[in-house]
Amino acid sequence: MSASTHWLASATAQSVLERGGNAFDAATAGAFVLHVAEPHLNGPGGDLVAVLATADDPAPRVLAGQGHAPRAATIEHFHAEGLDHVPGAGALAAAVPGAVDSWLWLLAELGTWELDEVLAYAIEYAEHGVPVVPQLARVLATVEDLFREHWPTSYELWMPGGRVPHPYSMLTNPVYARTLRRLIAEGTGMTRRARIESARRAWRSGFVATAVEEAAAVPHRHSSGTDHAGVITAADFADFEPWLEPAVTARFRGITVAKAGLWSQGPMLLQALTMLDHFDDARIDPSTAEGVHTITEALKLAMADREAYYGDLDPADAKKVLGRLLSPEYAKERAGLIGPVAATEFRPGDIGVRRPYVPPLETRRPEVQADGVGEPTVQQTGQTRGDTCHIDVVDRWGNMISATPSGGWLQSSPAIPELGFALGTRLQMTWLDPAAPSCLVPGRRPRTTLTPTLLLRDGAPVAALGTPGGDQQDQWQLIYLVRTLALGFDPQQAIDAPAFHTTAVPSSFWPRTWTPGGLVIEGRVDLAIVDELRRRGHDVTVSGPWSQGRLSVVTRDPDSGVLGAAANPRGAQGYAVGR
Template identity: 85%
Template sequence: MATHQTRPTLRGSFGMCASTHWLASATAQSVLERGGNAFDAATAGAFVLHVAEPHLNGPGGDLVAVLATAADPAPRVLAGQGHAPHGATIEHFRARGLNRVPGAGALAAAVPGAVDSWLWLLAELGTWELADVLDYAIGYAERGVPVVPQLAHTLSTVEELFRSHWPTSYAQWMPGGHVPAPYETLTNAVYARTLRRLINAGVGGTRTSRIAAARAAWRTGFVAAAVEDFASVPHRHSDGRDHAGVITAADFADFVPSLEPAVTAEFRGVTVAKAGLWSQGPVLLQALTILGHFGDEQIDPSTAEGVHTIVEALKLAMADREAYYGHLDPDEADSVLGRLLSPRYSRERAGLIGPAASTEFRPGDIGVPPYRPPLVTREPATPAVGVGEPTVQQTGETRGDTCHLDVVDRWGNLISATPSGGWLQSSPTVPELGFALGTRLQMTWLDPAAPSRLAPGRRPRTTLTPTLLLRDGLAVAALGTPGGDQQDQWQLIYLVRTLVFGSDPQQAIDAPAFHTTAVPSSFWPRTWTPNGLVIEERAGREVIDGLRARGHDVTVSGPWSQGRLSAVTRDPATGVLQAAANPRGAQGYAAGR
C-alpha cells in the first residue's frame, strides 16, 4: 500500500486544523493559539471560507457538521441544512413548466442554514465573542483575498451570464468590468458590512445574548427582509427562463439549528458516525457494512479487484440512497435505517457483488416499495444557465466544489464540518448583503412518491456528509471532503486505506482516488452514467486495464484530480494529535502544533 506522499502528516499535542483553503486553516489555528476551543476555531474558519472560496460556498448556503465535545464524547450532528420555503410546492414548480428543480436561480433556494447554525454553535459550545470570531472574515473581505486560479476560472465561465442577466453579480465579482486574474486581490466590502451589522445588533447583556441578537438580525431582521425583496424579482434560471424565487422572511424565521444524534456503524473496530437519511451519510455506513463481508485482499484499493469491490458496494448503497433516503419522520427514519444497516441486509447486498461490473440500478428489498427515479443519461437540450453544483466533472476537470474543515483542540473537542451552497454562481448576488442564495432544492424530486420529494418545510436530501470516528466510545478522528455525490465515495477509500491497511492520514489522502458515476446525480439536470468509473491515472495501467476487463466504463482522469479530503485525529491515550489535507490544486492545507 506504499504510495507517493506529498507532505508529512502533522503531529503535535496543542491543536490541529485542516481545510480546503489555507486562510481558513490559518484562521482556525490562530483562534486555538489565542485560547479558543475547536468550535470557536471552526466558526471563525467557516466565515473566512465565505470570503476565500466564494465559488464553493457562501452565507446563503448550508452546513452539516459532526462533532463531539470533551465533556460528552457522544457524536452529534449539527443540522444546518435549511428547509424548503412555504411557497416551494411541487404544484408551483409544475405550473412554471418545470419537471426538475433548476440548478441555478433563487427558485431553487432552501432557507439558508449555515450562518444561523454557526452562530448557534458558537453560543452553545464556543467561548469567544462574536466580534472576535468574525474579525478574521471582515478583515479579509475588506482588505481582499487572493483569487485562487479555480475561482478565476469559475468566474470566466459565468461572465456572460452575469453581464447579461445577473448585473448585481457582475458588479460584485467582476469589478472594473473584467474577470479577476489569478492571485489578483478581490474584496467584498458589502459582506463585511453585513457582518458588522450582525455584530452591532447585539449591544450589552451577556455573550450569548449578544449572539442571539445577531441571530435575530439574520433570521427576522435586515437579512431576511433583503433576501425576500430581491429574490422575488424574476431572473434567469438554469432552464434558460426567468422565474421569481418563493423564499420569504417568514421562511427564515422558521429555521432552527439543532444537534441531533449521529447514525453509526462499526467497521474494523471503529465506530463511524454520520448524519441521517436527510443527508447521504448512511451511504458510507452501508458501503462499510457491505465491505465487512470481504477479506482485506478483496478490498485493497491499490488493486483492480479492490477498486471493483469498493465501487460495486458503492453502487448498491447509492441505489438505496435514491430509493429510500429523504427527510423522513423520526420513527420512519429509524425503521428504514435499521433495515438498511442490519447484518442480514448487508450480507444480502454483498452477495450481489460478482466478478463483473454491474450495469443495473439495484435498490434492495427492505419491505417497502423502493422509489425509482427517472434515469436520464443525457443532459436536456434546453438553454442552460449555470450548473447544478460546481463539482468535479466526469473527466476529472474541476469546476469547483464545496468546502470542508476539521478541528481538534487540546481538550479533546472535535468537529468535522462541510459548508456548501450559496456559491456566487448559484443565483444573483443580493446587493444589500454581498452574497447569493443557494440551490439545494435541486436535490428534491417533483414527484409526491419520492422520499426526497419537494415539500414546504422539509429539508432537501443534501450531499453534505462529514464524518467522525470513535474508538471505545471516544472520538479519535474528524474528516470529510467536498465533491457532491463523490463525498462518501472518497471518504470510503480513505477509511479502507487507514483502518484496514494502516496508511497514515496524509498517505491515504495522497493515494490515487476513484469514484463511480453509475448513480443518478443529486444535481441538476440529474443525469447518470451507467457503469461509469473515474480513476486517477496514477492508479496505474495494470489496475485500469483490470477494471476494463471486468466491464467497467473507465474514464482516466488527471494524476491529481479526484478528492479534496482533509482530516484531524486524536489519540485519547497519549494526547497526540494529527492533521492532513489534500494537496490537489495547491489550496488545502493543515496547520497545527
C-alpha cells in the same frame, strides 16, 4: 490542529486555538473566512452539516444546518412554471439558508469567544482582499456572460471594473464585510449568549431576511434557460432553527463511524462499509483492480438505496428504514450481490419497510447549458470547476468537529446587493414526484450531499474528516477509511493515494443524469488496472492524475493526547496546521 480546503481558513482556525479559543470558536471563525476565500464553493446563503463531540461528552452529535424548503416551494408551483426538475441555478431553487444561523448557534451553545472576535478575520479579508485562486478565476470566466446579460448584481460584485479578476489578484467584498459588521452591531445584551442571539435575530427576522425576500422576488434567468422569481420569504427564515441530533453509526474493522441521518447521504457510507466488512483486506485493496471493483460495486448498491429510501422522513419512519438498511442481515445480503463483473442496472434492495423508489434514469443530455449548472463539482472527466468546502478542528481539551459548509456559491443565483452574497440552490436535490422519499415538500429539508465524518475507538473520538465533491464525498471518504482502517495507511498517505468514484447513480444535482457502469479513476493508477476494470465491464474514464477529492482530517490519540492533521495537495489550496 486544524485542516481545511483553504489555507486562510486553516490559519484562521489555528490562530483562534493559539489565542485560547476552543474547537467550536475556531471552526466558526474559519468557516466565515471560507465565505470570503472560496465564494465559488460556499457562501452565507448556503448550508452546512457538521458532526462533533465535546471533551465533556464524547457521544457523536450532528449539527443540522440544512435549511428547509420555503412554504411556497411546492411541486405544483414548479410544474406551473413549466419545470420538470428543480433548476440548478436561480433563486427558485433556494432552501432557507442554514449556514450562518447554525454557526452562530454553535458559537453560542459550545463556543467561548465573542461574536466580534470570531468575525474579525472574515471582515479583515473581505475588506482588504483575498488572493484569487486560479479555480475561482476560471469559474468567474465561465459565468461572465451569464452575469453580464442576466445577473447584473453579480456582475457588479464579482467583476469589479467590468472584467474577470486575474489569478492571484486581490478580490474584496466590502458589502459582505458591512453585513457582518451590522450583525455585530445588532448583537446587544448583557451576556455573550444574549449578544449572539440578538445577532441571530437580525439574520433570521431582521435586515437580512428582508433583503433576501425582496431580491429573490425579482424574476431572473435560471439554469433551465427560463426566467422565474424565487418564492423564499422573510417568514421562511424565521421557521428555521438549528439543532444537535444523535449521529447514525456503524462499525468497520472495530472502529465506530458516525454520520448524519437519512436527510443526508451519510448512511450510504455506513452501508458500504458494512458490506465491505464481509471481505478480507486483499479483496478491498484500492490499489488493485479487484479492490476498485469491489468497492465500486458496494458503492453502487448503497447509492441505489440512497435514491430508493433516503429523505427527510418522519422520525419513526427514519428509524425503521435505518434499522433495516444497517442491519447485519441486510449488509450480508447486499454484499452477496457483488460479483466478478460490473453491474450496469439500478439495484435498490427490498427492505420490507416501504416500496423502493426508482428515479428517472436519464443519461447526460448534451443540449443542457453549462452556465451555472448544479453544484460546481468534479466533472465526469475529472476536470474540477469547483465543489464545496470543508474544515476539521480538534483542540487541546479534546473537542472535535468536522464540518462541510456549502451552497450559496456566487454562481448559484444573483447576488443580493445589500448583503454581498447569493442564495443557494439545495432544492435541486429534491424530485418533483410525490412518490420519491426526497420529494419537494414545503418545510422539509432537501436530501443533502454534505456528509462529514467522525471516528471513535472504544467510545472516544479519534478523527474528524470530510471532503467536498457532491455525490463523491462519501465515495472518497470510503476509500480513505479502507486505506487507514483496513490497510494501515497513515492519514496523509491515504489522502495522497489515487482516488476514484462511480457515476452509476442519478446525480443529486440538476439535471439529475447518470452513467450506467460509469467509473472515473485518476490517471496515476497502473494502466493494467484500467484495462482489467474495463474487461470487467466498467465504463472507465481516466481523469487527471491529481483531480479527485479535497479531503482533510484531524486526529487525536485518546491515550497519549497526541494530535495530528492532514490535508489534500490537489489544487494546492488545502492546508493542515497545528502544534
